[in-house]
Amino acid sequence: MESLLKLHNIQTHIGQYHILQGIQFEAKEGEVSVLLGRNGAGKTTTLKTIMGLTPATSGSITFQNQAIENKPTYEIAKHGMGYVPEDQGIFAQLTVEENMKVAMRKETTEALERQEYVLNLFPDLKKFWKKAGGNLSGGQKQMLAMARAFVNDSKLLLIDEPSKGLAPIVVEKVMEAIMEMKKRTTIVLVEQNFFMASKIGDTFTLIDDGRTVHTGSMNQLISDDELKHKYLGIG
Template sequence: MTIQLKLNEVETYIGQFHILQGISLEVRKGEVTVLLGRNGAGKTTTLRTIMGLNPSTKGTITFNNEEIQSLPTYSVAQKGIGYVPEDQGIFSELTVEENLKVAMKNESDSTKERLNYILNLFPDLKKFWKKPGGLLSGGQKQMLSIARAYVNDNELLLIDEPSKGLAPIVVEKVMESIIEMKDTTTIVLVEQNFMMASTIGDHFYIIDDGQTVQNGPMEVLKEDDEMRRKYLGIA
């Protein structure tokens, strides 16, 4: 299977703190790759480093066989990588419609098709089309954040903790939407909810103290109680 994204011994500092200390991973095209680990392990920093928001100081990041670690964030996005940050990153004062239009790179037929698809996937966005983003519920904001990244013809989506703070019924809806999107888009997912991660994920990487320490098919992790207990603190 085609390797779409590859990180090789990537290191990143935030100020004086050495956060990523040698992250290596491969993301296969058409799969959901889940990054797991305890809080503070470096999962979010890994996504931000891929996007150029926390530039790496060492190692290589390759997307579609092209090194991107030295590119500014806007150039990384132009390559076809969408990012859904942990804090959702929507514009609170703009309506749902305006949030999506600002996110669009163009208004091509393909973009319009993806917009229609995402509105059918998240009917609440259509219902509150003219409502300011700041007045949406937590679940609706998360849906809008995912929609903003998906509406463009991105080949890869980086999604950071989409279930955080959401009610179980909303988590199920977000899970269903990501499962549907994986048919057309490769996804790298950071997720603390192991039930969600194990249901959606095809492959996993465990990050511990800024390094990748374990990886494999998700089925392996689901069956390995000791690995889950050691690195994730769950039975």
């Protein structure tokens, strides 16, 4: 499979702090690539750097064979990349319907079809179509954030900790939705819940102290107790 996204030796500074100190991995088309590591390892900053929110100070990022490391966020999004931040990034004062309309760049036939598809994945959003985003439950807000990112023709979705703070039954729904979305897009996922990551990930990248320390197939990580214990504190 062809690599849709490639990061090579990414260095990122935030103020005086050198946060990313050599991140590299590839996301292949049609796969779920999971970024794993302890809290503070640099996973969220990696997603923000890909999206141009915390620009890389050196290194290269290519998306669909185009260099994007120096592009503004809106241009990266227009190239076909969607982003679901850890804080979900929905509009609390707008209804579910209005949130979806704002996310949809143009109400094309294709965009409306994608909206219908994602609403079938998340029937709660249909149910609360006229409800303000701020009045949704945590799980429903996460569903709305994912639906907003998916509704455009996103070739790649970056999803940051979708299971955080959610009840197990809701985590199960989110897992199922990501596995379904994978049929139509490529996903880079940051996830602390290793059970969830191991069920839906095809490949993994372990990040420690701002550096890529290991990459491979998810099956390889599942069977490597030493690696899980050293970098994730499990197993």
